[in-house]
Amino acid sequence: MKNTSTAVRATMFLIFLILPLGELYAQSGGATEDEVKQMVQKQFERMYQKGVENLSDRIVVSGGVKPFAVVTDTGDKTKAIRIKQAEEMPADVALEVLRRSLIALVKKGKIGATAIFYTADNPNKEANAEKVLVVEMEHIFGPTLAQLVPFTIKDGKARFGDQVVVDMEKQIFNIKVDEEAAE
Structure with missing residues (x-):
């Protein structure tokens, strides 16, 4: 997957172009704006790498993958999240769940x-x-983007084309702070 490191670098470069950074965090004395940018970049890169590792075998076998997520928790640990029941659902329903x-x-x-x-x-x-x-990435400090990478399966290997990175509306971090936790 030589394209992975190139894709990650290109994604991280574009993140810098679209970051409306968490100035509140930086202004609160928690970190400088540059430190926040670096943290966001590293978290996005780790999540992307873990996700690509998690899907590479599956995408070849089935020609696609059911939706799954990679998250960074508040302790800066990255982990994959798969919902077992989602594997049996239609892809659009699994994505919404x-x-x-x-x-x-x-x-x-x-x-x-x-x-x-x-x-x-x-x-x-x-x-x-x-x-x-499709990789939709969101951060609590504001950066939000979607990466589209065309692919084909040939000779038992996934071959990825040139990625396109686009802005997207927040879907995960668009909640109000005072809303109650949903189940």
Whole structure:
């Protein structure tokens, strides 16, 4: 997966371009703005790497993956989250269940960053790749982006194309602080 390190570097470069950083955190004396940027970058990179490792075998076997997440908790530990029942659900339903579960964890103060991984049909009908790997990354300090990577399965290996990084609306960290935790 030589493309992985290039993709990670490109993603991290774009993060710097779209970061509306957590100035409140920096102003509160917790860290400088540069320290916050570096922390966010490292967390996104760790989540991305863990997610790619988690899906590489699955994507070859089935041609896609059911939605799963990689999160960074408030103790700066990165872990993969899979919902066992989601494996049996249609992909769109599994994605919604996963998002709601992550929102519940955010409301409980358990996580500070998320990366949701799933595959979808390639929106570019003129492309050679029929599928794309979608990685939606969000951080409690504000950065939010979606990465689309076209892929094909050939000779038992996943071959990834050039990624496209786009802005996206917050879906996990768009809650009000005073909302009650959901189940």
